[in-house]
Amino acid sequence: MTGFRAYVAFPFGLAGLVLGVLGCVGRRGGKPLAAIGAVLSFLALVLGLIMVVNQTVPH
Incomplete structure (x- = not known):
């Protein structure tokens, strides 16, 4: 990378x-979908952080 x-x-x-997180707050429907998205x-x-760490560490 x-x-x-x-x-x-x-x-x-x-x-x-x-x-x-904003979708999980309030009285609207669709909270399970918002939680899955979050x-x-x-x-x-987390995967982006792993890729950045792997890029900076010499092999």
């Missing part, structure tokens, strides 16, 4: 996490 590809997950994961966005952030 060279260049900026390791960092692509961060803006999308962060936006998805924020929107998922969990998947969190996983995207």
